[in-house]
Amino acid sequence: MKLDILVLASHPDDAEISCAGTIAKHVAMGHRVGIVDFTKGELGTRGTPELRTKEAVEAAKILGVSVRENLGLKDGFFQNDPTHQLAVVRAVRKFQPTIVLANAVYDRHIDHGKGASLAYDACFLSGLVRVETFDENRKKQQPWRPANVYHFIQSLYIEPDFIVDISDYWEKKVEAIKAFKSQFYDPESNEAETYVSNPGFVKMLEARAIDWGYAIGTKYGEGFTTRRYPGVKSLFDLL
Numbered sequence: 001m002k003l004d005i006l007v008l009a010s011h012p013d014d015a016e017i018s019c020a021g022t023i024a025k026h027v028a029m030g031h032r033v034g035i036v037d038f039t040k041g042e043l044g045t046r047g048t049p050e051l052r053t054k055e056a057v058e059a060a061k062i063l064g065v066s067v068r069e070n071l072g073l074k075d076g077f078f079q080n081d082p083t084h085q086l087a088v089v090r091a092v093r094k095f096q097p098t099i100v101l102a103n104a105v106y107d108r109h110i111d112h113g114k115g116a117s118l119a120y121d122a123c124f125l126s127g128l129v130r131v132e133t134f135d136e137n138r139k140k141q142q143p144w145r146p147a148n149v150y151h152f153i154q155s156l157y158i159e160p161d162f163i164v165d166i167s168d169y170w171e172k173k174v175e176a177i178k179a180f181k182s183q184f185y186d187p188e189s190n191e192a193e194t195y196v197s198n199p200g201f202v203k204m205l206e207a208r209a210i211d212w213g214y215a216i217g218t219k220y221g222e223g224f225t226t227r228r229y230p231g232v233k234s235l236f237d238l239l
Helices: 014-028 049-063 082-095 110-125 167-178 200-215
Strands: 005-009 033-039 067-073 099-102 148-152 162-165 221-226
Touching (some): 005 014, 005 082, 005 110, 014 033, 014 099, 014 167, 014 221, 033 049, 033 110, 049 067, 099 110, 162 200
Parallel strands (some): 005 033, 005 099, 099 148
Antiparallel strands (some): 148 221
C-alpha cells in the first residue's frame, strides 16, 4: 500500500496531539495517510497498552487514515541504533510515502527527540540500495526515500518553519484526541493526574493552534519544522 503521507510517532496519541488536523485535512483532500506508532506507550501512568491500542484504532477511524500499525518498540528505551533503524526502514519501504511527518526534534519526553532522529535517519537509510530489508513474507524490499521529512511540534514550544491551516478540522482533531480517553482529562477517572490529563493541556493545544492560525490569517493552525530548505515554484505557492 503506497501512502502519500506517513506519520512516524513514538507513542499512540503523539500524532493526534500534534498533527491530527493536518492528517484529517489531507485525508479529506483525497490523500492516502497512514500512521506507524513506534511503541505501545506501556510506560504511561494511565491506562494499559491494550486499552491504548483500542483507542488508537478508534482515533484512526475518526481521522480516516488508510492504515495504522505499531512496531512494538520498547517504550522509553528504544534507541536510534541499527536494529531500530532497520525496523523503521522496513515500514518506510512498505508504505513508500512521499512525505513523512515525525516527532518534534526535541521535547520534554525523551522518546520524542529520539523518535525524531530515528525517523529522520531511517528515511535516509531507506533510500540506500545496499541496506537490505525483507517484508513479512521474506520478500526483499526495494529502496525508497521520502521526498520530505517534516517534524511536528509537541509539548515544548518550537518556532515553526511553516504552518498548516487546520481551521476546518479543529473539531476533528479534538475528537481524535478524546478517543484516547484513558490519557486525557476525564472527571470520572480515579487514576493519577499526568501532564496530558490535566484539563489545561487541551486548552494549551487550542491556544497554540489559535496563535499559529492567527499568524497566517486563519482560525487554527499546526506548526512544523524542517531540516531542509522548503522550496516553492513561485511566490504564489505561499499564502
